[in-house]
Amino acid sequence: MQRWDRIEAFVEVVRLGSFSAAARHLKVSTSHTSRLVSQLENQLGIQLLYRTTRQIRLTDAGTIYVEHCRHLFDGLRDAEQAINELQARPSGLLKLTAATTFGERFVAPLVNDFQCLHPELEVHMHFTNRAVELIDEGFDIAIRMGVLKDSSLIAKRLCERREYIVGASDYFRQAPRPHTLAELNQHPCLLGSRPFWLFEVNGQRREVRLEGRWSGNSGPALLDAALKGLGLAQLPDYYVAPYLESGELVAVLEPFQHHDTAVWAVYPRHRHLSPKIRQLVDYLATHLEAQLPGRR
Template sequence: MDRIDAMRAFVTVVGEGAFTRAAERLDISPQLVSKYVSQLEQHLSVRLLNRTTRRIHLTEAGTSYHQRAQQILHDIDDMESQIGDLQTEARGLLRISAPVSFAIRHMAPLLREFQKAHPGVGIDLQLNDRKVDVVEEGFDIVLRIGHLKSSSLIAKPIAPIRMVVCASPAYLKQNGTPQYLEDLQGHRYLRYSYIELDASQPLHRWLQNNGQNDSNGMTSNNGDVLVESAIAGAGIALQPTFISGPAIKEGKLQVILQEYEPEPMGLYAVYAHRQLLASKVRSFVDFIDGYFGDPPYWD
């Protein structure tokens, strides 16, 4: 028995939910798939799957083995892919999803330089602030900002994202400059629709309890609109420095409540851990790593 082949057959059966579909995926006969799984169970002296006429179910041992086997196969494929990439030029269409404001302000120079280094790669860049599904929507890479939770996807940290509370000098002169979180009460809050509030951070906790109920403020799903509104004196905004930075440097916005500044979020390159990671994906991830600097140039 080839243990790697048997392991791959078992993992594929679990992923596909049936022996016949696993056989189609592996391009071998259902009988051989069944034989591989049976040999694996005999080798381990434990039942991995409970089979019925319609469905298969993982046993407790099968669940544990599946997690380990999946990682081992990923590591093997990743190693072979990296070795193969040394001889393979990056080429093909690279589909990327990125946040709207970040992409408009910071992606064009990066993509231009990446394509100069890898002329065989075409770019399909889609801008969206919602959380897209990397696999279901067919993206090679998704740039995502936030505090990411663990998942089966790979999330490579690219740059820290600093958030600041800011308002125009004219607004603060007219309405007063808050010194403490309690001083925000009564001010107009310019709220970003997709903000992830972390109750462990005092500013986020205040916004969760108070900012959501500000009927005199403004809500938008675009940070640029909120920053321009803050510059125009519409209220107080919590925005990343990759958007608000230029206005702060020019004196159009003033940072307040710095002692309550939230912990930085992160910009991540998220991609599926496929059996064979394409050279175009690996090349882009390597290229963007460190591109924006540490700290990033907008800070």
């Protein structure tokens, strides 16, 4: 502990520019502060400061030593701030974006529950299927699905997500079930917002580009087309789970199902993550799974 006190005295003398200012900050006498720095120099066996009646100046050794010591105190302050933030209640404005249907059905109710627990929080939710630029557009969190692109953003997995190739049971009374990806060309394929379907072949991601006579950027519309027997569609489990259970839809090509299409909370990298972001992400990770059909 003596060594720590000596280091702290030295760092504060350098930071504040004088022994008297450092002493006031440390709430000790100037002579005690000077003595601590002298003891540190004796301990290290090298001079750290040039002292005159008007100013102090770092020696070469002092310059090197203070740079390393500052990290110790920065780390201590970071640790104290992290503990304080852990105990803090979420407050202020929180801006969140998510895909329209998923956000409205599954994310919004949980965010509303979270705000009920933390009435000091102001929430702004924006639902769009457009890829929002979080930092440029001032959002705190985005809920994203599927395989994420590499970026400087932090991503936390909230729950698993599986995509199924499905067709109506009535459709398969007239058409054979495909067993290979090549057989997809024999079926009318219903396309969503992307021009390909995602599969996993021999442990590798594969994008299969398809053409069809139906396309749309709405999950519910795509589901409706599949239920009405217009062709095959690739849809996530939370859309199709009730219909697979009832038998209205039939899943095919399951051996080629991609296994890394989770639901993610994505947010900018911060040195200190605010309580509102950290606690909401933890809340979603705890409760989202139970919201989705077929997961209870």
